[in-house]
Amino acid sequence: MPSLIDIRRRIRSVKNTQQITKAMKMVAAAKLRKAQERVLAARPYAGLLEQMLANIAAAAGSDERVMSHPLLARREESRIQLILMTADRGLAGAFNGNLVKAAQKFCADRASSAVTIEAVGRKGRDFFRRRNADISGEHVGVFNRVQFADAAAIARKVSDRYAAGESDAVYLIYNEFRSVVSQKITVKQLLPVTLPQDAKDIDYIYEQAPAQLLGSLLPKYVEIAIFTAMLESATSEHAARMTAMDAATSNAADVIDRLTLYMNRVRQASITKEIIEVVSGAAALE
Numbered sequence: 001m002p003s004l005i006d007i008r009r010r011i012r013s014v015k016n017t018q019q020i021t022k023a024m025k026m027v028a029a030a031k032l033r034k035a036q037e038r039v040l041a042a043r044p045y046a047g048l049l050e051q052m053l054a055n056i057a058a059a060a061g062s063d064e065r066v067m068s069h070p071l072l073a074r075r076e077e078s079r080i081q082l083i084l085m086t087a088d089r090g091l092a093g094a095f096n097g098n099l100v101k102a103a104q105k106f107c108a109d110r111a112s113s114a115v116t117i118e119a120v121g122r123k124g125r126d127f128f129r130r131r132n133a134d135i136s137g138e139h140v141g142v143f144n145r146v147q148f149a150d151a152a153a154i155a156r157k158v159s160d161r162y163a164a165g166e167s168d169a170v171y172l173i174y175n176e177f178r179s180v181v182s183q184k185i186t187v188k189q190l191l192p193v194t195l196p197q198d199a200k201d202i203d204y205i206y207e208q209a210p211a212q213l214l215g216s217l218l219p220k221y222v223e224i225a226i227f228t229a230m231l232e233s234a235t236s237e238h239a240a241r242m243t244a245m246d247a248a249t250s251n252a253a254d255v256i257d258r259l260t261l262y263m264n265r266v267r268q269a270s271i272t273k274e275i276i277e278v279v280s281g282a283a284a285l286e
Contacts, residue, residue: 007263018252025245032238039231057195070163071218081167085174085233086124093244096123151227174229175236183236
């Protein structure tokens with residue numbers, strides 16, 4: 001049976017841990033509010049850009065130059081570029097683990113193809129580096145503050161590789177933010193760009209030829225898709241960390257209650273034992 005001093009030390013240790021998890025929950029909640037505002041503001045822009053692509057593609061449908069764009073070229077997927085977005089830190093529940101499992105399943109389903117990973121985030125990079133995976137690049141620290149310049153650099157890199165024929169398809173794996181307690185693993189094909197088919201019949205007056213305008217919008221679409229995915233991933237990370245730290249704080253409180261009850265029982269047993277010893281000693285002297 002542990003002594004009272006040992007139990008008190010353990011209670012003090014759990015209380016210190018509880019203070020840390022509670023502080024981390026508050027920090028994650030503050031970051032989540034800002035990240036959520038950014039992702040909700042970015043979604044309409046991304047949706048309107050897709051709709052614009054559909055309308056321009058419909059207007060340029062009769063132009064043979066449209067499908068000759070390098071980002072629209074379709075090839076057999078023998079070399080695949082995978083952009084994996086994970087967090088730089090842990091303590092976020094199953095956030096990173098689910099992403100890594102999704103990436104492993106993606107590679108297993110395409111075992112006949114050579115998959116190259118563009119790692120965005122430290123956790124995914126470390127996991128696949130230890131397994132000697134083919135990593136084409138790494139981007140660590142970009143989620144400290146999500147900036148469009150970082151997304152544009154990644155987009156240019158994968159687009160140039162695709163246009164040069166170094167990859168036959170580009171996929172994106174990230175967590176889509178649904179709510180504080182719900183994040184959805186999303187696997188999205190980025191390249192070749194699939195032009196939406198639900199174009200509206202609007203009689204636009206184009207200053208440039210629709211095919212030329214479409215060619216300038218396709219790289220921008222890839223940049224916005226990666227930027228939006230980074231915002232979604234960052235928001236999901238803060239939500240997952242806040243939920244995990246809230247559960248850890250609650251679990252610490254339960255542990256403290258159980259240890260306190262156990263300590264009281266040990267102290268009561270010790271007092272009872274001392275009383276019995278005193279009474280027995282007094283009875284022996286009579």
